[in-house]
Amino acid sequence: MLTGGQILIECLKEEGVDTIFGYPGGAVLPIYDALYDADIRHILTRHEQGAAHAADGYARATGRVGVCLATSGPGATNLVTGIANAYMDSVPLVALTGQVPTGLLGKDSFQEADITGITMPITKHNYLVKDVADLPQIIKNAFHIAQTGRPGPVLIDLPRDVTASQAEYRKAKAPNLRSYKPVMAGARSQILKAVKLIAKAQRPVIYAGGGVVNSGGHEELRQLAEMLMAPVTTTLMGLGAFPGDHPLSLGMLGMHGARYANYAVYESDLLIAVGVRFDDRVTGKIESFAPEAKIIHIDIDAAEIGKNVPVDVPITGDVKTVLKQILKELKAHPNEAWKEKIEVWKKEYPLEYDTNNGLRPQAVIREIYHATKGKARVTTEVGQNQMWAAQYYTVTRPRSFITSGGLGTMGFGFPAAIGVQVGCPDEVVFDIAGDGSIQMNIQELATAVTYELPVNVAILNNGYLGMVRQWQELFYNRRYSYTELHNPDFVKIAEAYGAEGIRVENKADIRPALDQAIASSKPVLIDFIIEREENVMPMVPPGEAINKMLG
Amino acid sequence: MKSTLSVLVENHPGVLARVAGLFSRRGFNIDSLAVSTTDNPTISRMTIVVDGDEAVVEQVAKQLRKLVCVTKVLDITNEPHVERELVLIKVNADAQARGEIMQIADIFRAKIVDVGRRTLIIEVTGDKGKIDAIETALKPYGIKEMVRTGQIALVRGSRTAIINSKED
Numbered sequence: 261m262l263t264g265g266q267i268l269i270e271c272l273k274e275e276g277v278d279t280i281f282g283y284p285g286g287a288v289l290p291i292y293d294a295l296y297d298a299d300i301r302h303i304l305t306r307h308e309q310g311a312a313h314a315a316d317g318y319a320r321a322t323g324r325v326g327v328c329l330a331t332s333g334p335g336a337t338n339l340v341t342g343i344a345n346a347y348m349d350s351v352p353l354v355a356l357t358g359q360v361p362t363g364l365l366g367k368d369s370f371q372e373a374d375i376t377g378i379t380m381p382i383t384k385h386n387y388l389v390k391d392v393a394d395l396p397q398i399i400k401n402a403f404h405i406a407q408t409g410r411p412g413p414v415l416i417d418l419p420r421d422v423t424a425s426q427a428e429y430r431k432a433k434a435p436n437l438r439s440y441k442p443v444m445a446g447a448r449s450q451i452l453k454a455v456k457l458i459a460k461a462q463r464p465v466i467y468a469g470g471g472v473v474n475s476g477g478h479e480e481l482r483q484l485a486e487m488l489m490a491p492v493t494t495t496l497m498g499l500g501a502f503p504g505d506h507p508l509s510l511g512m513l514g515m516h517g518a519r520y521a522n523y524a525v526y527e528s529d530l531l532i533a534v535g536v537r538f539d540d541r542v543t544g545k546i547e548s549f550a551p552e553a554k555i556i557h558i559d560i561d562a563a564e565i566g567k568n569v570p571v572d573v574p575i576t577g578d579v580k581t582v583l584k585q586i587l588k589e590l591k592a593h594p595n596e597a598w599k600e601k602i603e604v605w606k607k608e609y610p611l612e613y614d615t616n617n618g619l620r621p622q623a624v625i626r627e628i629y630h631a632t633k634g635k636a637r638v639t640t641e642v643g644q645n646q647m648w649a650a651q652y653y654t655v656t657r658p659r660s661f662i663t664s665g666g667l668g669t670m671g672f673g674f675p676a677a678i679g680v681q682v683g684c685p686d687e688v689v690f691d692i693a694g695d696g697s698i699q700m701n702i703q704e705l706a707t708a709v710t711y712e713l714p715v716n717v718a719i720l721n722n723g724y725l726g727m728v729r730q731w732q733e734l735f736y737n738r739r740y741s742y743t744e745l746h747n748p749d750f751v752k753i754a755e756a757y758g759a760e761g762i763r764v765e766n767k768a769d770i771r772p773a774l775d776q777a778i779a780s781s782k783p784v785l786i787d788f789i790i791e792r793e794e795n796v797m798p799m800v801p802p803g804e805a806i807n808k809m810l811g
Numbered sequence: 812m813k814s815t816l817s818v819l820v821e822n823h824p825g826v827l828a829r830v831a832g833l834f835s836r837r838g839f840n841i842d843s844l845a846v847s848t849t850d851n852p853t854i855s856r857m858t859i860v861v862d863g864d865e866a867v868v869e870q871v872a873k874q875l876r877k878l879v880c881v882t883k884v885l886d887i888t889n890e891p892h893v894e895r896e897l898v899l900i901k902v903n904a905d906a907q908a909r910g911e912i913m914q915i916a917d918i919f920r921a922k923i924v925d926v927g928r929r930t931l932i933i934e935v936t937g938d939k940g941k942i943d944a945i946e947t948a949l950k951p952y953g954i955k956e957m958v959r960t961g962q963i964a965l966v967r968g969s970r971t972a973i974i975n976s977k978e979d
Contacts, residue, residue, distance in 0.1 A: 380829060381836050385879040388825075405879060439821055439882040563873035566866065 264392040264423035265294035268356070271399035272300060274431065277327050279303060279318065279682055280356075281311040285331020286371060287358025290423035303682060303711060306703040308335050310675040312342020312355065313701070317676030319351050320662045321637055322683040323476070325406050326351070331358040333371030336417075337378065341669060344382040346413040348666025349497060350474060352406040353413035355379075361421040362390055376417050384412030389419065392427040400432035409442030410561040411474055442560060446577035446585055454532075454556045454573045455589045461530035461554075463598045464490040467513065467542075470497030470665070471535015471559055473658045477580030478502065481534060483587055489594040490532070491602050493521040495542055496650055498535070499661040504654035505634075510602070511611070514542035515800045516647040519609035519809055522800070524602055525550050526807040533557040535579045538568040539666070548805030558582045611651055618791045619767055621645070621720040625652035628690055628718060631774040636688045637680045639663065641673040641697030644726035647796040649692040671700025674717060678704055681713040688716070688778055695721040695747050698785075705757035708783035716777045717785045719750055722792045730795050734810070735802075754785035763787045813842055814868040814888040815964050818857040821880040822848055829878055830857065839863065839871050843896075843961030854882065858963045887966050894964040897936045899924070900946070903953035904931040912952060919945045930955060938962075 262270070268291060272280070279301045284292045295302050305311040308330040315326030326346075330339050336357040346353040360369040376386045385405050387398050402414040458464065466488075472481050478501050485492045485508050492502040493510040502509055510521035525531065531553040536542070543549040546569060557564075557571040558579055565574040575582050613622040625648050628636065634656050640646040640663040655661040662680060664672040677691040691698075698719050708715050720726075729743040754761030760782050762773045770788070777784035797811025820826045827846060834841050842860035849856050861871050872884045904912050912931055916923055921935035935945050939962065946954070 376825070377828070380825075380832050437879065440879045561877065563870065563877050565873075567870060 261426040262429045263290055263294060264395060264418070264425055264427065265290035267392065267395050267427065267429045268399070268418070268423060269294045269298045269300060270429055271396050271432070272327065275325070275399065275403045277325070280327045280329050281305055281314040281318070281679065282329030283308045283311055283331070283335060285335045285358060287332035287360060287420045288329065288335075288418070288423070290420060291329065291356070291358070291418070303678075303707065305675065305678075305707050307701065308338035309342050309671065310678070310701050310704045310707065312339045312353070313345065313669075313672050313675035314679035314682070314704075314707075315353055316342060316346045316351050316672075317639060317662055317679030318683040319346075319353055319679075320676070321659050321680040323659060324352075324683075325403055326353045326679065327356065328353070329356045331371065332360055332375075333373045335371075336373050336375040340378060340382070341667075343379055343413045343415065345664055345667040345669045345672060347382045347384070349664065350411050350470060351413065352411035354402050354406050355413055355415040357415060357417050358423075359388070359417045359419040362419045363421070365419065375415065379415050382413070383415050386415040386417070388417040389422050392422050392425045395422070396430060396432040397436060401435045401437055404435035404437065405440065409440075442578075443576055444578040444581050446558070446575040446582040448585075450573055450575045451582070451585045451589060454575060454586055457530060457554055457556060457573060458488065458532070458586075458590060459593055462595055463528045464488055464530040464532060464595060465524050465528040465550075465553075466490050466492040466532045466534060467495075467525065467536055468492055468498045468501045468534045469495040469536030470501075471579045472498055472501035473535075475535065475560070475579035475581075476658075477535070477583050478658050480580055480583035480587060482506070484532075484583055484590070487587070487590060487592045489596065489599050491524050491599070493517065493525065495536055495539070495665070496663060497665040499650060500655040500658040501535075503656045505656055512650050514806065515544065516651065516796050516798070517806075518611050518651070519798050520602060520605035522806040522809060523605050523609070526805075528553045531555045534583070535559060537564045543568065544800045544804055544806040548807070619765065619770070619789060621648045621722075621788070621790045621794055622652050623767060624718060624720060624770055624788050624790070625649055625692065627770045627774055628692070629653050631771060631778060632688050632690065636660070636690045637662065637684055639673040639677040639680060639689070639691045641691070641693045642668045642670045643694050643697060643728075644730065644794075644796050645692050645694040645697065645720045647727070648720070651796075653692070670697040674698060674715075675701050675704045675707075677715045677717070678708055678713055681715050682711070689714075691715060691717045693717050693719045694726055695719055695723060695750075696725045696745055698750070699747070702753065705754065705759050705783065705785070709758040712781070713783060714781050715783045717783070719785065719787050720790050721747070721750070721787050722790050722794065723747065724792065727796070729793075733793070733795070734799075750785055750787040754783075759783040759785055761785050761787065763789065765789045812862070812864060814861050814863070814886055815892070815894065815962065816859045816861060816868075816872060816875070817885045817887050817964060817966070818859060818875060818881060819849070819883040820855050820857060821882065822853050822855045823880055826855070826880045829880060830859075830875065833874055833878065834871075837870075837874060839867065843959070845961035845963045858961070860962050885966070887964060891967040892964050893967060894938050894962050895936055896939065896942055896962045897934065897960045898942050899958050900933045900935070900949060900954055901930050901956040902933060902949045903929060903955060905929055908952050912949065915945065915948050919948075921945060
């Protein structure tokens with residue numbers, strides 16, 4: 261006989277879980293008791309939100325399911341932002357929450373929250389376990405749901421009497437989900453239609469997103485691009501799905517995309533949309549997004565196809581599988597003239613910034629790129645720091661640019677970096693942060709120090725909530741309403757936690773600080789005092805067509 | 812435009828909340844929703860009447876299919892099908908009006924299921940057109956209360972919704 265808590269641990273090991281990010285509390289005492297001598301690593305964060313984001317970062321970097329654990333009530337609700345974040349970005353996550361004993365459910369008991377109700381719209385699925393005998397099958401199903409099809413978070417709510425009670429452990433053999441069957445291969449008729457359209461196209465553009473990363477279809481994507489000589493632009497989530505230093509790469513498109521990327525999409529006659537969802541930050545004014553183009557849309561989630569734009573050839577299926585199917589039918593069809601036109605745009609409208617005066621955030625990002633030889637795992641916070649990172653850190657491989665795309669969660673980057681470092685212990689990890697965002701989960705410095713995780717944080721410190729300030733400057737007549745921040749001394753904070761802190765105020769000091777951080781075995785926080793009113797450019801004003809860019 | 816979706820779901824607690832939540836969150840309009848178990852006790856059928864154009868209904872169906880607890884979604888609007896709704900109407904009926912009301916009930920093949928001192932309760936079954944018609948006919952007498960089950964529907968002929976498939 262085992263306790264429910266011990267059965268849970270056995271089931272997690274069965275799923276190959278080696279690490280859990282969590283925070284204890286009353287309702288999860290039986291689980292923590294089982295964890296005490298289990299051979300699963302538990303990382304104690306300083307806030308449940310940190311645990312959720314760390315599990316998310318771990319999942320994105322490794323491609324495996326991230327697991328976080330919190331107690332009932334406030335513990336569970338503190339996970340909510342992290343779960344919503346994982347849901348919006350399709351990250352495989354299993355969130356375990358404690359719950360009051362089944363007999364006290366629905367009675368507004370101490371630390372009771374209806375977390376399955378609360379998370380219904382932000383999970384792929386969730387479970388409330390009412391009988392310990394159901395536990396193995398539910399865990400099996402949860403992991404299956406989280407990582408197959410379009411990945412996403414699954415929450416399992418565990419009442420304390422369920423994890424405390426004794427039962428025989430019966431292994432669940434396979435998921436038993438008759439209603440859940442993701443489609444992997446694309447319909448052959450659709451593949452042939454796509455191939456026909458591709459053969460006719462003269463100005464094709466590949467628009468690739470996070471679905472390519474999730475499916476592991478980056479190699480197939482590269483082959484497709486090279487066969488057609490088609491330029492590839494990626495979404496924020498798709499950075500790394502195509503090598504950023506490849507001659508066919510256009511970098512990111514959309515609101516803060518490169519001019520040449522947006523121009524290419526605007527003038528294309530065929531848009532091959534791969535693992536993307538036509539998000540408003542990408543399309544701008546939807547009627548003016550690729551107005552001349554036929555659209556092929558490949559996605560594993562049928563509901564994404566035709567959701568925001570009408571599509572000529574919809575293909576529901578796993579990106580990697582479908583791309584393989586297309587490649588098998590396709591003949592090389594290089595579009596030289598188109599490639600040349602794009603080369604001209606690239607020369608005429610490069611991404612550029614003022615390199616002369618002051619400490620520019622873009623220069624910091626470029627230096628991080630050079631100092632890490634482009635091999636770092638980068639996480640970002642949200643706002644200007646995120647967009648500069650996306651524009652100026654050339655991402656060359658999948659799963660190495662980890663950012664909160666859909667939800668736009670400030671405070672994501674640092675705990676995510678901790679999860680990434682746990683998953684990739686031998687790699688250099690950088691969180692590119694702003695002075696606002698970092699303070700949303702700065703307490704996780706204690707976690708990084710405790711577990712000796714040499715995460716590096718580059719704060720681009722302008723004393724503002726920079727992106728909001730930028731919008732106030734551009735669209736609200738410079739009325740900087742509550743966007744100026746009076747910050748603590750970040751170097752001292754780092755030191756107080758037992759991490760290293762470095763302040764950089766001059767261009768010349770960027771590289772030495774970065775080299776010192778990379779060499780250090782401690783977590784290092786670098787406070788870059790940047791030009792205060794630097795803007796992220798170019799920019800498509802909200803609601804405007806993507807070829808109408810400012811800056 | 813109204814469309815009728817026939818949806819098979821796992822008979823689990825919380826499934827109705829998931830479906831209802833989906834509609835409210837995505838701003839879809841439910842005209843009516845009827846749910847109960849099928850001959851298979853592990854499966855329930857929801858008949859959902861949705862208001863929206865073709866693109867909206869397609870998106871509704873796709874979002875429903877995404878729910879792990881949804882087994883099958885069929886848009887039966889354009890298929891030959893039988894649809895029925897049951898309605899109870901409590902109508903004012905003093906001695907004078909009673910005879911006329913009973914005649915109206917007769918015409919619609921409705922039943923009088925309760926006789927009060929000043930009211931009658933009428934039970935009527937039919938499609939939307941018939942229900943609307945009897946409602947109009949009874950309105951002048953004063954409808955005190957009314958309850959409708961919401962529409963249920965089945966496709967005509969031997970075609971059935973097969974439980975193990977999510978594809979149409």
